[in-house]
Amino acid sequence: MIPRGGRGPSPLLPLSYLTPAAAAFVLAALGVPWLSADLAGHWYHPRLLALTHTVTLGWISLTIMGASYQLIPIVLQRPIWSERIARWQLAALVLGIVGMVAHFYIAQWHGLVWGAGLVLLGSAAHVVNVARTLVGLRPWTFTARLMAAALAGFAITTLFGLALGIEHVHAFLGGDFYGRLAAHIHLALLGWVLPMVVGVAAHVYPMFFLAPDTGGRLRSVQICGFGVGVPLVVVGLLVDGRLAAMGALVAAGGVTAHIAWVVQIVRARRRPTLDWGLRFVLAGTAFLAPASALGLALVFDWLRGPRWALAYAVVAIGGWASLTIVGMMLKIVPFLVWYRAYASVVGRGHVPMLAELSWPAAEAVAFVGLIIGTVMLAAAVAIGVPALIREAGIVLAVGAGGFAAGLARVLHHLVPCPLRHTVTAL
């Protein structure tokens, strides 16, 4: 017999991460039209670094950590090692991220280093917490392996980022300046976000799409593609462009296998209609193809210059990562809220269905606004026209507003409301 489940996962812990993450996303979307003139220039600009870290740390990393604290008990079938550490970690991270973004914005490097130090502290707590949860796990599934790889990538990314911050105050790193920045960005994107998203997707997509999981060989290709390709890309960006190009090809093979697996899942699904969360997930996956193509074109020098690099970042971070995460959040948050508000009443009184918590109209606005806005923004930064960037930013902001409204509608079920007669009998 397997031991019983132990203590239950807390739904409020992941929500405490996902809520500020969503706020960061909306803030970043609002920042795009505000910073349209800066976005038309070179990407290495303090205010653009503030915008980038609002997205990568505030939005993507906080979401991944929060989602981890919900999904780890499901995916790994064991409770989190310490929920108390996870709460302290959140405080350090939020304070650190706000400090980093603010000091990036005003280009104050000493303050930036302090903020980065707090982020490192919170990140270390996350790594320790998840690593302790993984200890003794049997069997080491595809998802568990990618989660472990992502944790390693995250630890190196934050250390590398802190080193880059200190470099602004006391120069001690040798080598090419832009090469280091590119390595840091790709470490975050391919070493942290990619394996985590792909690993979690392997477990939850069959559940979301009601499809049998048939990814045996494709999983091996993904593991090899990411395990070999990503280190080559990062090291290559630091020391030798040819190594980076070779690694990019191998990593692209892994990405292609992931896309093929998602297509298999969609074809084999038993769910007749897709909700907006799943449409976001599929749209995010679709952005992987142009993101990979742009990445390869840049590493092989078929495309050059900071504008194409910025367009690549928009497609990869704003398209693939953000749309996928929005989709997962639209699936995860309603479940957490439903569980917190209604699970104890099931069987004893009337409870709403999960779909009744959501707001499909707001999610539709988010879908249209975020996809059109991302495509427009990628094109606008590639040609460097501030007016077009501003218009793309406004469309993005409308989409982010729809996303925030949809989430707010779900979250309001956590607040006791005597007028909402969803619980009719106790």
Place this chain on the structure above:
Amino acid sequence: MIAADTTVARLLDEHPQLLEFLAGYHAHFEKLRDPLLRRVMAPRVTIAEAAGIAGVDPGDLLAALRRAAGEPAVPAPATVPAPAEAGAMPPALAAIPESRRVHVDVRDDIRRGHEPFARIMAAVNDLDADAALVLRAPFEPVPLYDVLGKRGLAHWTERRAPDDFTVWFYRSAPTPIPGATAGRATPPVRTLTLDVRGLEPPLPMVLVLERLETLAPDEEMEVVHERRPMFLYPQLDERGFAHRTDEPEPGVVRIVIRRGAA
């Protein structure tokens, strides 16, 4: 393989094309075209029960569904629920005065796509021993007969119109639990199986918790799942159910639940 105990929801998940087939098979099944009604009823009603509701032969329906799905024919199920036959009101029920009758009308709930089961069970839980539950529904609620029968409730059904049924649930006589001994726990003698594979969360949890509310002391429930339900365990603990989990084969998790401490 389509079986008599396959739920309509599972049938339509695996064979969505059978929706139109069912709708054309009998006028009762045309309601399944309505997505709200389908969402509410399909997970609860087995094919045998659906046949009972429509008043068609379950064996014929099963054979027709298998043919339409391209599956081989097999013998008809041995036991099927009989369609409602409204005779005279039983004396025990007629003796219950109007003041002791609890009326629950779920027709609007079902039309709006709301799940009525929880509301019905809440009314049953509050039902006094000398009272009757008068349920009004747009179809004959055959699955409830078995569920409430286990709670010691007999039923009497009146068909007012093709889409309007009134069912009285009442206690006809005290129903002692077989083998029960005062002060000593009775070992479960009957196992109910609930297969929740292929359902999106939180539906497995909802189905399990709703069915557990009607679990008799001499029963245990075997839940067949695809993964360990980490969010279900705390709910079971809070409600005082004992449970144990094992994996009889890769990808299949079995949770056995019964009333009482672990």
